[in-house]
Amino acid sequence: MNCDEFNERISAGVDGKLPRGELETLLDHAGRCPACKREYEAELGTRDILRSRIRPATVPDAVADSIQAMIRREDADSNEHPAPWWRQLFEAPPLKPALALAGMAVLAALLVRVVPRGEAGGHVVTADVLEQSVSNYHDVLLGVLEPQLVSSEPSRVAEFFSGKTGFPVVVPSMADWTLMGGVCTTFSGEPLAHLVFRRSDQFVYVYQARWDCVRKGEKLCLPERACLALERMGLYSEQLQNGNSIVVWKSGRALCAAVAPVMERELRGYILPVKEPVAH
């Protein structure tokens, strides 16, 4: 190794980025060449002074906040994202706590939930009905999933879906929850119905798909535990984080899933007030 070659490799040598053999050659040369040895030591010293004197700085909170504000302004200017539909409908002071609660639920969900596989336009693309339901519930809270029909009249909402879904959409009566509206979408060509209910500052989201499609696990699927429970008891439920829960049940040709910010037991009570599963 000559001095030029030494100089080409010196930084990598100092930083421990050379393969062992090359490092040995480098140090051999330094042992024989005093000038290069000084150079090596100087480089090491300079690197160390840099690393010890210059500590990475943290972004000031005020700057982080102003970046958030800036993004918000951008969104407002671009006008692509109007306020969530339920906010437009209920722009009243009592809704403020709803925002906080919804926000916290979403925040917590983002922190604890497994990141969904792939996303398109804010909608989670996964075949799992449970995951889709939970994700859509959060999209409702965020205003991403907007209604095509706003109505509190169950017959009107049912009528809206007829001919669109290929299966009769069930509009469950959810005790003291008020129907707000619905939207029809497709997933891999499979029609889906979505309903939203509201009670003061909380929301229940109901997902519906063709049971046949889910049962066969073609385009949509359910975890095995849910399939088994559905076959045996016609109902499956799960307690989620943060006091949310999900209930899945069959109704005619539809598979329904409800997600709500209430405990599992309470939600089951809304869906099947009478027909509690019978023990075998």
Place this chain on the structure above:
Amino acid sequence: MSYFKIHDVRILRDGLLMAQKSAKHRAFEKEALPHSSLLYNYALRMTNNTADAEDLLQETFLKAYRFWDQYEQGTNIRAWLFRILKNSFINRYRKESKEPETVDFNDVQNYYTALKGGAAEKEQNWFAGLLTDDVAKAIADLPDDFRTVVILCDIEGLTYEEIADFVSVPLGTVRSRLHRGRKMLREKLVAYASARGYVAPA
């Protein structure tokens, strides 16, 4: 209210903010914003000035947000953001950039002469006398190409491979720029130390 445990006010505030965010905003927050520290430190060392660094960071994120649809998912987001920052820096400061401060060559000579007889102790001594500001100034005075790799390697702790990706040069160029950058930096530091009387002229 009973369904959520409120740990502190910040979670509540974040929750409130979160509820109003668009899908794009959330994606950006997840993908881009976590790298603000990396960008900020680079901006800080390039401008050697917190106010300018803050402006540069905001400008970078604003551009990144506007052109978010042009970011190719799955590619190196850090490199993408870094290039936006670097271009912003160049556009903003190139026009007004002054000639880099030159090092008095005599000081350097003096240092080497002083060191020649020298012990490692002397090294320690002149290092110890330097202020963090001196080091920051020395970095800020390096030519752009060299300080970029020095900042990315020695302050940001990036790998050579990632630096090569960031600045779009071969690995060998990263190595040589790093060596030359550190060498220039050292010369500046020696000059400062000498000016402060920490290095005894021969």
